Amino acid sequence: MIGVILAIFLAIGVFFNLLASVGILRFPDVYTRIHASTKCTTFGTIFIVLATITYALYNWRLDGNSKWVVLAIHAALVVIFLVLTNPVGAHAIGRAARKSDIRPYGAVIDELEGYYEL
Numbered sequence: 060m061i062g063v064i065l066a067i068f069l070a071i072g073v074f075f076n077l078l079a080s081v082g083i084l085r086f087p088d089v090y091t092r093i094h095a096s097t098k099c100t101t102f103g104t105i106f107i108v109l110a111t112i113t114y115a116l117y118n119w120r121l122d123g124n125s126k127w128v129v130l131a132i133h134a135a136l137v138v139i140f141l142v143l144t145n146p147v148g149a150h151a152i153g154r155a156a157r158k159s160d161i162r163p164y165g166a167v168i169d170e171l172e173g174y175y176e177l
Contacts, residue, residue, distance in 0.1 A: 061117050068110035075103030087164035089156045097149040104141055108134045 082095025111134045119127035 061113070065110045065114055068106050068113065072103045072106035072110065075099045075106070077103075079103065089161055090153060090163050093149045093153055097145050101141060101145050105138055108138050108141075 076099065079096050079099030082099060083092050086092045086095055112131045115127040115131040115134065119125075119131070
């Protein structure tokens with residue numbers, strides 16, 4: 060039973076990480092590539108780490124060794140840091156691209172930007 064649960068978690072995680080790879084290769088500009096890489100890899104990695112936590116807690120319940128709890132805690136910390144740093148990194152890349160005047164692919168540019176009066 061635990062093997063089926065682990066296989067499902069790992070399959071979902073690998074699927075979304077694969078989607079992120081395809082998105083990076085197929086999307087036309089840096090902004091959509093950032094979106095694909097951050098959303099899909101975050102979601103996929105959460106499921107892979109969830110499989111690790113499930114495996115560690117299952118083995119801890121079987122033999123009672125505290126090393127499995129330590130593994131589960133470390134894996135949970137990985138998820139916390141990933142959820143905190145992945146959006147910040149994506150924002151930094153997007154901001155750097157915007158400051159470098161990299162325009163989105165196929166975007167309509169508003170030539171009157173800055174001329175509006177309130």
